[in-house]
Amino acid sequence: MNKLSEWKHVFKLDPQKTLSDHDLQLILESGTDAVIIGGTDGVTFENVSDLFDRVQPYDVPCLLEVSDIEVIAPEFDGYLIPMVLNSREKKWMLDIHHQAVKEYGDIMDWDQMVVEGYCVLNEKAKVFKHANCYLPDEEDVLAYARMAEHMFHLPVFYLEYSGTYGDPELVKKITNELQHTTVVYGGGIRSSKQAEEMSACADVIVVGNVLYEDLDAALKTVSVAKKSNF
């Protein structure tokens, strides 16, 4: 399961936040390539399963981004497994994953797993503190990107600015560098102008928080991203 390399635009839904059926319908019929269910905290088996049940009737791939082993529900179209490359603790890259594979290895469908090399670039993001990250400079980011592709052969390198708009020049530099690993950009996209700019710099853009603050603006990010030829 890795159609991700063919996608341009994804919405990230936070199971902790509320969406009316009408708004969810607009999101799922927007033409987005996929939705991810995930968040740093407040993610429970119940809120993940409830949201998944509401998304499932629509013809849009739905992936679970696993931030806690307790929330894994069956039947998703795929499972995104983050490894936080710029964490100060090995736990967020390897140890939690090792425990999970020890526990679930016998029943795992490896074709459904997509491992994401995360590089968290916003010091104010919840995930930055949660995973005990340090702020990498441009050289560090480039080195993580090269490691993701050439040493770990990861399908995805995720430039995570969650909550703030990132640096298009850096994103472009990283995307130009990688041949096989898909560069996903997420963070602070609040308008079609920003979506257009970042879509020209990354392989895939992820739009999250603005869904809950300005749905019309969020919906407008889809068509510009899908028009991008990058």
Ligand SMILES: CC(C)=CCC/C(C)=C/CC/C(C)=C/CC/C(C)=C/CC/C(C)=C/CC/C(C)=C/CC/C(C)=C/COP(=O)(O)OP(=O)(O)O
């Ligand atoms: C029954 C069945 C289908 C079995 C399948 C088995 C399966 C899928 C097994 C999993 C195997 C495996 C290796 C799991 C690893 C699990 C795990 C818990 C890994 C650690 C993940 C991790 C490093 C989490 C840290 C936080 C993080 C990076 C979360 C990623 C999501 C993220 C950055 C969200 C940002 O959200 P944001 O929008 O910023 O958050 P808020 O809005 O809440 O602020």
Ligand SMILES: O=P(O)(O)OC[C@@H](O)CO
């Ligand atoms: O919520 P925003 O800031 O759009 O970020 C999207 C996503 O990258 C979060 O993981």
Ligand SMILES: [Mg+2]
């Ligand atoms: Mg969020």
